[in-house]
Amino acid sequence: MTMLTDRQQLSYIAAQAADARVNLELETEGMTLNIGPQHPATHGTLRIIARLDGEQVVWAEPSCGYMHRGYEKLTEVRTFPQVTALVNRIDWLGSFANEVPFILAAEKLMGIEAPARAQHIRTILFELSRIANVSLFLGDLGVQLGAITPVFMAFRDREYVLNLIEGATGGRFHPNFDRIGGLKDDLPAGWIDETRNVMKKLRRFCDEIEDLLFGNEIFQSRTRGIGVIPRDVAMQYGLSGANLRASGVDWDLRRDQSLPMAWNKADWKVWTHNDGDSFARCWVRLQEVRESTKIVDQLIETIPAGPVMTKVPRIIKVPEGEAWVATENPLGEMGYYVVSKGDLGPFRVKIRSASFNNMSITPWLLKGVYVPDIITILASLYFILGDIDR
Amino acid sequence: MSMVSVLAVDLPYWAQSLLRVLGGLVAVLLPAGTIVYVFLFKMMSFMQSRLGPMEAGPYGSMQLFAEVGKWLQKEDIYPERADKFIFKLAPLIVLASTFLLVAVVPFGPDAWFTNFEAGIFYALAVSSVSVLGILIAGWASANKYSLLGGLRAAGQLIAYELPMVLAVIGVVIQAGSMNLQDIVLAQNAGSIFGWDGLGNPYVLTQFVGFIIFMIAVQAELTQAPFDMPIAESELVSGYMTEYSGFRFLIFFIGEFATAGVFAMIASILFLGGWGVPFAWFGWTDMDSVDNWMNIVGPLILFTKMMLVVFVVMWVRFSYPRFREDQLQRFAWKVLIPISLVNIMVTAILKVAF
Structure with a gap:
């Protein structure tokens, strides 16, 4: 036995x-x-x-654990610039957002800061990856509930965003574009005009989804009052991102902490919802996409001139020390605790990924629901497997 | 007088039977194939901003044959712990109920397979036979998802059988007959307050009944928003999960053939069936209808069927699905009371006029 x-x-x-x-x-x-x-x-x-x-x-x-790839261990045998290629694969729908907190942590340890232009472009690409990620969630939500048409609209419009990311970085899913001290390259010519058009398309996509899905009585009856997470329970289980905001907690790391990024240069709003049910979680995400398009729209108008890279040595050695940086990723709070012993690579990296913590509430949440609601609740909690099993 | 006796004068009994069987096959498979190509492959694709199959034949029109060829080549797999005999029997029962159903559908004044008095009663009765097939498919698969799907299907089909019957009763009261030919005749030879330019299609007078019937058809066909028994995203494929190859093909054909036959019955009950308003050609009763209607009638019925299936598929492709308890509540608390009121109002008006 x-x-x-x-x-x-x-x-x-x-x-x-x-x-x-x-x-x-x-x-x-x-x-x-x-x-x-x-x-x-x-x-x-x-x-x-x-x-x-x-x-x-x-x-x-x-x-969990069927797709565990051991990224925390793998980072220990890689140099700092190589790690971004790994962490790209954590939340594979919003890859660029995974690179940013790690690079920021490394920069914090080295005591350098990216130039203003790089900070702006980082923020724009960060929000674009959020849009690419969450717009696919909005389509996929329909599939989980049996409506097969919205997902194709999501794929259609996400394609524009992926094209933008590809245009700027060369990679559609795994840009690997962020560098310690700045960015690999500047934006290509004509990219800003294209972005302006795409943001209009994305806002129209949000309206379409709101009409087709959120306004539908069946959708509402399947999600309203289902999988309710009260405010205190959400905080106890360490939820983050839209799941937390849907329970009425006004918490967004983009606004609540100061990082060398450009979010504070745009005018936008953190949406919360008081219901805490599946519908609230989906609705908060829908509003988030809209806010992201607004952030991108404002930031592309105000990109400062200058270099995209500060002076860093050719061989990067990060001084000894420990740093924790977390950002508000598409799925929630994502952070890296980086310990360096002054080598080429990190000594230890602890990755705090949002989905792993968001999933931890399922035993509490699924008790007593019906089988069809398992699917609705899982869909509305929105996890990416790579983000659970790093 | 049946179709065969009109077209070929003196056929021996075996030849007549053969023709009937072949006619039945055509009447089931042709609509099913057309529905799959036109709606499932093409309309769905256009709604979802894609082209659908384009490679097999012109505009992908041969795609279905390619799919059938693919399914026929697949290995015939059944689960180790399945109850093998009834596992193999289940898809046949589902398909058989479709064939039994098409037997009473009239395609023209003389073009029918059987024509008996309690036609609609028989149709509603045999349409429930498929529940049996689905239930044993769910049970025999030895799979928990299949079991859940089968049980959901049984509950759902039985619940929606009732509003369907009650919706039909309104038509039966108005036509004064359960014979489908008589119902077609009553609509096409009828008149609206003396004006016979449109006949009297019951979709006008039995509008509530038509809506209830269509909702019940949607549920009987387990199409979204009533596709809880199949529910790809939670039960994988419900009762069909363990079926592959030829047996899955039978389920697949059965689903769309039943959609076609139910749409034919809906167009017979509410849209005037194979007929055109008799006043257009100066006909008065069944005997005065010209013989060419035996050829044109099936085409008219086919057109009306495609219209009805279009609505069914349109809803299917745009709506999310109900939860099991919600659709039960919808059937028992909304549809059945409304259809009972509909019957009462119809009966009162029938007596009054």
């Missing part, structure tokens, strides 16, 4: 207890449903172990 790990044993005991409770009340037999690791709703390899009574979930637990 194989040895069970502690966690497996705990899961087993919890499943038995859930069964016993079901049997006591209704004389029925519970059923364990493994949603995943390969399942259309988990877009990746997440596994939800759910104990069902009929269609009702008695107990559920996410099982």
Whole structure:
């Protein structure tokens, strides 16, 4: 007989207890449903172990790690500039946003700061990757709920944003563009005009999605009042990003901390919602895309002149020390705790990715819901598998 | 008098039966293929800003044949713990209910397979046979997703059977007959306050019934927003999860063939079926209808069917799905009371006029 790990044993005991409770009340037999690791709703390899009574979930637990790639360990055998190529793959829909906090942490340790022009362009690309990420979420939301048309609109309009990112950085999904001390290159000619057009298209896309999906009675009846996370619970579980703001917590790292980035140079708003249900989470994200397009629109008009790179040595050695930098990524708060011993590469990197913490609430949240609502709730929590299993 | 006896005078019984079987195959498979190509491949693609199949044949029109060829070549897989006999039987039951259903559909004044008095009663009865197939498909697959899908399908199809029957009762009261030919005749030979330019299609007088019938059809066909039994994003494919190759093909054809046949029945009940308003050609009753209607009638019915299926598919491609308990509540608390009121009002007006 194989040895069970502690966690497996705990899961087993919890499943038995859930069964016993079901049997006591209704004389029925519970059923364990493994949603995943390969399942259309988990877009990746997440596994939800759910104990069902009929269609009702008695107990559920996410099982992560099917796609663990060991990035924290891999960073230890790479030099600082090489790490960005790795962390690109954490949240693969908004890759550029993953590079920024790591580079900022390294810059903090070296005591340098990117030039103003680079800060501006970083912020623009950061927001573009947020738009690319969340607009796909808005389309995918329809698929999870059975509406198959919005996702194609999302793919169509995300394509414009990806083209912009490709135009500026050369990479559609994994730009690997951020450098310690600035950016690899300046923006190409004509890019700013193109961006202006694309932002208009994206705002129209948001209106379309709001009409087609958010205004739909069936969509509302499937999401309103489903998966409610109260304010204090959301804070206890360490949620971040739109999931936290949908529970009424006014918290956005772009506004609430000062980083060498350009967010404070634009006029925008942090949206919150007081309901804390699935609908609120989706709605906050929709507003976020709109705000991001506004940020981009304002920043492309005010890009200062100058170089995009400060003077850094050819071989970067980061001085000894520890630094923590977190930013408000598309999925929530993402941070890097970088420990350097003065070598070419980091001694240790701890990655705080948003989805891992956001997923931790599922056992609490899925208790007592129906099977179809598992999918709605998971979709509205919005995780990316690479962001859970780094 | 049936179609065969009109077209060929003295055929032996076996030849007549053969012709009927072939006619049935055409009447089921032709609409199914057309619906799949026109709506599932092309209309859906255009709605989703893409082109759909373009390579196989002109504008991808041969795509379905390519798909069928692909399915036929696939390995016939069944799960190890499946109940093999009924696992294999289930898709056949689903398809058989479609064939039983098409047997009462009239295509022209003399073009029908069978023509008996309780036609619509029979149609509604055999349409529920497919529930059996779906339920045992869900059970026999030895798969939890299939089981959930099968049980959801059973609950849903039984719940929506009722509003469908109740919606049809309004038509039956108005036509005064359960015979589908008589219902077609009553609509086309009828008149609206003495004006017979349009006949009297029941979609005008039984508008509420038509809406309820179409919603119930949508649910019976398990198309979105009532596709909870299939629910790709949560139950993988519901009761069809474990089926592959030829058996999946049968389910697939069954789904769209049933859509076609239900749309034919809807157009017979509410849109005048194979007929045109009789006043246009000076016909008065069934015997005075010209013989060429046996050729044109099926085409007219086909056109009306495509219109009805268009609506079904349009809704399917744009709406998200209901939750299981929500659609049950919708059937029992909304549709059934409305259809009961509809029956009462129809009966009162029938007596009054």
